[in-house]
Amino acid sequence: MTTITAPRLSKAERTRDAVLAAAEDLFSERGFDATPLSAIGERAGIQGSAILYHFGSKRELYEAVLDRMFTPMLDDVNRQLHGDGSLPDRLGSITATMVRFAASRPAAARLVLREASPGSEAGDIVGTASQRQWSRFVDALAGEDGVDFDPLVVWNIVIGAICFYFAAAPTVGGLTHDPCDPQRAAEFEARMIHVTHTLCGFGQP
Numbered sequence: 001m002t003t004i005t006a007p008r009l010s011k012a013e014r015t016r017d018a019v020l021a022a023a024e025d026l027f028s029e030r031g032f033d034a035t036p037l038s039a040i041g042e043r044a045g046i047q048g049s050a051i052l053y054h055f056g057s058k059r060e061l062y063e064a065v066l067d068r069m070f071t072p073m074l075d076d077v078n079r080q081l082h083g084d085g086s087l088p089d090r091l092g093s094i095t096a097t098m099v100r101f102a103a104s105r106p107a108a109a110r111l112v113l114r115e116a117s118p119g120s121e122a123g124d125i126v127g128t129a130s131q132r133q134w135s136r137f138v139d140a141l142a143g144e145d146g147v148d149f150d151p152l153v154v155w156n157i158v159i160g161a162i163c164f165y166f167a168a169a170p171t172v173g174g175l176t177h178d179p180c181d182p183q184r185a186a187e188f189e190a191r192m193i194h195v196t197h198t199l200c201g202f203g204q205p
Helices: 011-030 037-044 048-054 058-081 087-104 106-115 121-142 151-167 182-199
Strands: none
Touching (some): 011 106, 037 048, 087 106, 106 151, 121 151, 151 182
């Protein structure tokens, strides 16, 4: 039997991955403005100036971090939105996907909360990327029957609650348990599906 092995990454590819991982951690911990390239380089094990060999600017690096973080989850969301099943079932599945993503990558939830304010460079980057996704989402729902709700209002509430629960509730919300604990995350997922259905006017699924 022939064994297929994954191709080995080049040194440049390994360095690029290390930079992205370090930038993801630091951007979510400190924010875009407070994270110099030197700190990212130190964590990645290279000179900060060497980052510009792989990414043309700090903004380009930030955009690459967002893409690395969110694209797989957003692809799943779009597949579910266009999949089979009733609209309540599909929107419930989308909510579950977002909860599971935040539970597995709370750094992403921290980044969204930290950089969601418009006016800053990071806020503008996040806002531009979000607008593209919102447009796809709203356009897809425009062709559905029974959409008597404002998708932007519903999903801003849902996403905001998810990000707060996993990123901020343990420190500023008085939460006394680990939100990423599998049992707690599953309980929160069920509550958020119910909230989604309620906001959309579907009632009890």
